[in-house]
Structure formats: C-alpha cells, structure tokens
Amino acid sequence: MEDLKIDENTDHYILTLKDYEQGLRAGKMLGLRCRNCGEIMCPPMPVCCGCGGKELEKTEMGGEGELMAFTITRVPPEGMDAPYIVCLVKLSEGPWVMGRLDHDPEKITPEMLGRKVKVSGAYAWSDKFSAGEHTCPVFKVIP
Ligand SMILES: [Zn+2]
CATH class of the missing domain: 2.40.50 (OB fold (Dihydrolipoamide Acetyltransferase, E2P))
Structure with a gap:
C-alpha cells in the first residue's frame, strides 16, 4: 500500500475503495482514521462519519x-x-x-x-x- 495517493492540498492520505479491496487481497484490513475525532472508517469514506472532517489518515486494523x-x-x-x-x-x-x-x-x-x-x-x-x-x-x- 506504499503507492497510496497523497492529497496535494492537505498532505493527507487518500484511501480509495480500490485501495481497500487491494489491501484485502493482500491480507490487510485498511481504513481511515479521523485526525479530528478519532473515528475510523472502514471501508473508507471521503469524510469522517463522526464529525464530517476531511483530515483523514490511513490506518490498518487487526481484522x-x-x-x-x-x-x-x-x-x-x-x-x-x-x-x-x-x-x-x-x-x-x-x-x-x-x-x-x-x-x-x-x-x-x-x-x-x-x-x-x-x-x-x-x-x-x-x-x-x-x-x-x-x-x-x-x-x-x-x-
Ligand atoms: Zn471525525
């Protein structure tokens, strides 16, 4: 997952559904963690489900x-x-x-x-x- 895209404007990770599914096939459960409230989105969402924030970072869960x-x-x-x-x-x-x-x-x-x-x-x-x-x-x- 080293080829994850970085948003040039915010310097934050972008995790697409395609990246998520590619991670599953590689044995990884990937998601996004909100830097504002800590909520984790899995599968990934474009904004935080908890606070609507856009400052998200990639996270890997234990499965x-x-x-x-x-x-x-x-x-x-x-x-x-x-x-x-x-x-x-x-x-x-x-x-x-x-x-x-x-x-x-x-x-x-x-x-x-x-x-x-x-x-x-x-x-x-x-x-x-x-x-x-x-x-x-x-x-x-x-x-
Ligand atoms: Zn949030």
Missing part, C-alpha cells in the same frame, strides 16, 4: 471483531454460487464491515451472534450487477 448479524443466501445473484453466509462484523477498532463468513451454512445458529471472528481471507467476485470486480473480507469464527 478481529464480533459477529453482529448474518444471513444465509440460498438463491444467489446470477453468476454466484450458493449457499453462502453474508455477515456484519463489528471490528475491534470500532467500524462495522460486511463480508462473508467461512462457516457451514447448515450449521450456523443465532447463538453464534456475538462470537469472536477474524479475517481469514478475501472473496472476489464480478457479476453483471457490479461495476467491475469487487472484493470483500472473509471472516472465520475463532474457536
């Missing part, structure tokens, strides 16, 4: 968090295989991110909500509903 919600997709969009689990994870650093859960869809139960999870990889797809290839994090429940 651990808590399983907050999930759903099983049994009827997939065209071009994707099912079943798979879409999950919402609250990262230890604060932000909530969406990804896939690497778990047997037939064995997941609501009692698993709140379990600790960790990034175990990245899932890339390209379908007719997306503007090009996209990547999301894949989480695995920590035993």
